[in-house]
Amino acid sequence: MRPLRIVTALALLAVLSLLPLVLSQYYVGLVTQMMIYGIFAMSLDILLGHTGLPSLGHAAYFGVSGYTVGLLSLKVTKHFGLVVGSGLGTAITISAIFGLLAIRTHGAYFLMITLALAQVLWGIAFKWRSLTGGDDGLPGVPRPSLGIPFSLWNTTNFYYFALVLFVLVVIVLSIFIRSPFGHALRGIRESETRMRALGYNVWLYKYLAFIIAAIFGGVAGMLFTFYNGFVSPADLSIVLSAKVLLMVILGGAGTLLGPALGAGVIVLLENLISAQTERWLLILGAIYVAVVLFAPAGIIGTLKSKLRRSVST
Amino acid sequence: MTFWLVQTFNGLSFAMLLFLLAAGLSLIFGLMGIINLAHGSYYLLGAYVGLAVIKKTNSFLLAIVGAVAVVVIVGIIMQRFFLSRFYKNELAQVLLTFGFLFIIADVALWIWGGNPQALPKPSLFEESYRFGNIVIPSYRIFVIGVGFLVALALWVLQEKTAIGAIIRAGVDDEEMTRGLGINMPFLFTIVFGIGATLAALAGVIGGPFVGVYPGVDFEILLLAFVVVIIGGLGSLKGAFVGSLIVGLLDNFGKALFPEFSLFTIFAPMAIILAVKPTGLFGKG
């Protein structure tokens, strides 16, 4: 099992590394987007799949980091470290505040409160025109310079930049979910009362998981802002929060790479279908319904149980 | 003084509109545990259907009837054929209702286009009353009246009737209701239908002053959520008090601090959450 997994991962990495050699610029950009949303979906999987916390406001951290790097790059500095550091800083600060309010609640309340809190940020971005540009957003965000002779303005270069980050995030998160901390999160998902009785500070674990998920969500948001050169209230909206939830479920909650796969599928469909018809929203709505009806365990989850069945028979 | 009176009046009428939505949202959650993200879409659909009926018939009353009929059918299809299969599965319900939100929004955009529209006021309530230098449109009084009437009717339904007793029992203890041999699926459909009716009603009577446009579904849904978060999920009293708070705050916020108007709603919500996570009248 182990060697097989490593071989698959290396093969995947090889394919991803070679893609720009065969794909047109349009598709290189598309795969870049898939990887960015993949990071975003994996960040939510920490909360949803591993800790059992269904956040409906995860776009908050994607967007708030996006706005931070956008504003700084446009108005203050292009220094990579400063910009990215501040982007992460705001994600941490906001999630630390929101977490205090949200972590005390359960189930439906958690869903609604995370939604409402994210909507606060959306409201600020939408209404505070003098700072955020309102619903026009902030166009023309420059890509940062890394301080080495490797320009991020080149589509293929940016692709490799995103790929390196994507691989790093996958490695860090797969260690994280196998760590004692990651095990504790799944314990909390399964039984909070038992975890407390065993001696775990359940609140603290959930709170930290909330912030960690926000950090990786922020990474995705920053990357996306650099990629797009643009940030707008849509990057904070409930539409994005619900979309990333769909990506996680579609790929398979709790499987880490599944959500990244789900993200890839949705991004691909969105681009292919909206090029053909104006009714993408209708189709997206139908995908939501179809996933719940036909693939509640997600792609990876369904494959896994199929595999297990075929092995046992 | 005039400013405060007029704004209070506007806030009250908006509050009653919110109550129509929040009461249904809260009732549905209280009984079935469903968070219906498509509840704002019922408002949107109700307003568009109402508008179409008015254009054809010129009758506000028929508009209400038509809107309620269409929305109730949509709501019951959602509940019977989809949501009922995912009882107690919050995540599935959220994804399902979110899917319906998109579907309804896009179909509405397809049929009625993207321009903001407003429903005409019924001719009966076109005039305004003057008290000294204060002008109050009679339509606002009508909306406030409808809100209070609905609140009263729901209160009577919940506290004084057999169905209400079952609903209250369902909210408190679903096992017991089953034990009594009550047809829960039927009750669920009834309550879902009541929620859809109220939302459609809100769409038609809110149409003349809130209007209807793509995105109003989200805006209305969000405010209704804030109402039930403040008031407490599943509580009728909470929905009423929460509506008053949010309706007034929203109105004064927009008038006094336009750049931060949403903040005037969310800041009190955050404070209430910090003190009482289940809302003012929520259980637990």
Next chain:
Amino acid sequence: MSSPNLLVKKLCKNFGGLQAVNDLSLALEPGERRAIIGPNGAGKTTLFNLISGAFSPSSGEIYLFGKEVTRVSPHRRAALGLARTFQITNLFPNLSLFENVLLAVQALDTAKYSALRPVSFYRHLEKRTYELLEEWGMREKAGELARNLSHGDQRQVEIILALAGNPRLLLLDEPTSGLSPAETSTVTEAIRKLDSNITIALIEHDMDVAFALADRVSVLHFGSLLAEGSVSEIKDDPRVTEIYLGGE
């Protein structure tokens, strides 16, 4: 004599109008085996929930190993050396048996907040987990999901999880509930063989089990202490016979 491992003073707990625990005082000496019996609704499980910190009391005081813990959170009490089992099996159903026990093993380990190294890096955690499974004869079931284990196995895992942290005070809430006679005697034997330094409070419906394991017995009735004494004293107490006969 050292201070008692568990001291409960004038403890009360109300749920709405219901007095679940009423002016209850208890003291358990180190190494003592105490059975807590009483009819359904006597407040036994509520008492455990108060001692472990799952509920906070309406009034009264709780001391663990000489320290006041009345308002201390459950995980801090566990760190002091308190462990419990649940009457209604409370495992991690969708995790493997190995992971279930591992979570209990790492609960009081300094590595439990480690997030940047896989569990396999901490050899001592894996080793202890397998030791425990070996000890209880469940090593070969390590990979099975907890929810797929038999009821008897699940009840045993309840006890393994509680023991993993080497507790000084163990609260066992009906460890034999729902077990067949054969399984009951296995579990009873296992409890009897536990390290005699561990103080044990045991809620038990099965009188034979309770009397076989306990040094002393406390009888609860409507949330209050009805009688307390040695096994033979309780067996002969007419009040005890009466509530059991009258209650059935």
